[in-house]
Amino acid sequence: MTEVIHCIGCGAEIQTQAPGELGYTPNGALEKGLATGEVYCQRCFRLRHYNDIQDVHLTDDDFLRLLNTLGQEDALIVNVVDIFDFNGSLIPGLHRFVGDNPVLLVGNKVDILPKSLKKSKMKQWMVERAHEVGLRPIDVLLTSAKKPNEMEELLATIEKYREGRNVYVVGVTNVGKSTLINQIIKQTAGIQDLITTSQFPGTTLDKIEIPLDDGHFLIDTPGIIHRHQMAHYLGKKDLRIIAPTKEIKPKIYQLNAGQTLFLGGLARFDFIQGERSSFIAYVSNDIEPHRTKLENADAFYEKHVGGLIQPPRVDEVKDFPELIRFEFSVKEKTDIVFAGLGWITVTSPGVVAGWAPKGVDVIKRKALI
Structure with a gap:
């Protein structure tokens, strides 16, 4: 009986017959791995040495x-x-x-x-x-x-x-x-x-x-x-932009009712009703929020997504899901959370809306900070 060998990177059972499937490694690489005591599947090898990810589907x-x-x-x-x-x-x-x-x-x-x-x-x-x-x-x-x-x-x-x-x-x-x-x-x-x-x-x-x-x-x-994470809708370069690797610097905005903030082209925040107040964006330092009037927001997005507001990049816009709207009534200091992207803290009572790609959650929670 042949001994079963597992990839020490991901745990998959090593096989040399089916490229593109779980645990595949070429025969030559397997022999080298056995000699050194470190057997990696091709997918893990490429990820470790070239930062190159290959899709494998688990149900x-x-x-x-x-x-x-x-x-x-x-x-x-x-x-x-x-x-x-x-x-x-x-x-x-x-x-x-x-x-x-x-x-x-x-x-x-x-x-x-x-x-x-x-x-x-x-x-x-x-x-x-x-x-x-x-x-x-x-x-x-x-x-x-x-x-x-x-x-x-x-x-x-x-x-x-x-x-x-x-x-x-x-x-x-x-x-x-x-x-x-x-x-x-x-x-x-x-x-x-x-x-x-x-x-x-x-x-x-x-x-x-x-x-x-x-x-x-x-x-x-x-x-x-x-299934509701932003990461599933982005390419490799954009994943690096939205996932912070160092301390995030909060971005503070004074907004009047009738103003909108875009978080790149990935999400949108509308201040619908309430007194002028502070809103604090907690997102990756690499994401540039843009402020515009609520009445112009749809046209602004249509014109600038993939260009002035990105990610997504211009070549990914056609495959990017439409933004879906969630409305919230806020009574106390509250976070409006865009799953996988960050959140905006609402500091005063009012009515707001969060928009995210179809399939990504937008929720209201007690303020974290």
Whole structure:
């Protein structure tokens, strides 16, 4: 019987017969990999060395099967979310899948938020939002996968709650889960960048088991595709623009009723009714908001999308979904969130509308900052 070999980057079973399918690697590359003890599929190899992503399709059923196994084991579940895209990175219905297993909620990318934000306030805010969707975490931790010293606290917290059990790390795509796992491996085993990481949705293709000292495992799972994220509608270059990599600088606008802000060509915010007040945009520093009159907004978008307001780029405009409108009545300080892009904080009562590509959520939540 032939020994089954798995890609150490994404966990897929290695095969040499079908290019373009899961786990493919050419024979020559396989032989070299076996000689060095590091076998990567072609997809992971290209991603690591050329930052080139190749699409591989996993179905929603695959992810559901994976989630269903979580409740059948006695394990600690570590749910990694992206603080910058908190609502867009929650796994729908996770509390139903985990059974009686405890969940540790880990907010990643904390370094992107303004330093003035107090961690204790942030944690309390996360607990409240988790409770709203039925999740009751045993603890909340804030971290940045880019900061190795923060991994020690994460590992200590995992050790505290796992009580001699396996640990499953779960999250939707793009939350930085694989970067986090790579840091953990580096801390515990001194191996650098073992797992493939990327900004592009869905790079871990099967479960990856990392042995722990007591014979149990820390298990990295594929990123669950969240269908309402902005990332699914953008090309590679634009993904890099919308995903902040350093601390975001809030942009403050004084708006009168009847004014509109465009966030590139990806989203739109209308101030419909209320007293003149401040609106604060929390988006990637590379996105340039544009202000215009509400009455001219449709024509402005039609004329300038792909040019003055981008992303999307001019060659991607024809495939970009139309913007859909969501109206909100605001009574207190509130965030209007564009899933995967950021949010605008409304500081005074009024009526506003958020527009996003068809399929992307726009929601109202209690202000984070």
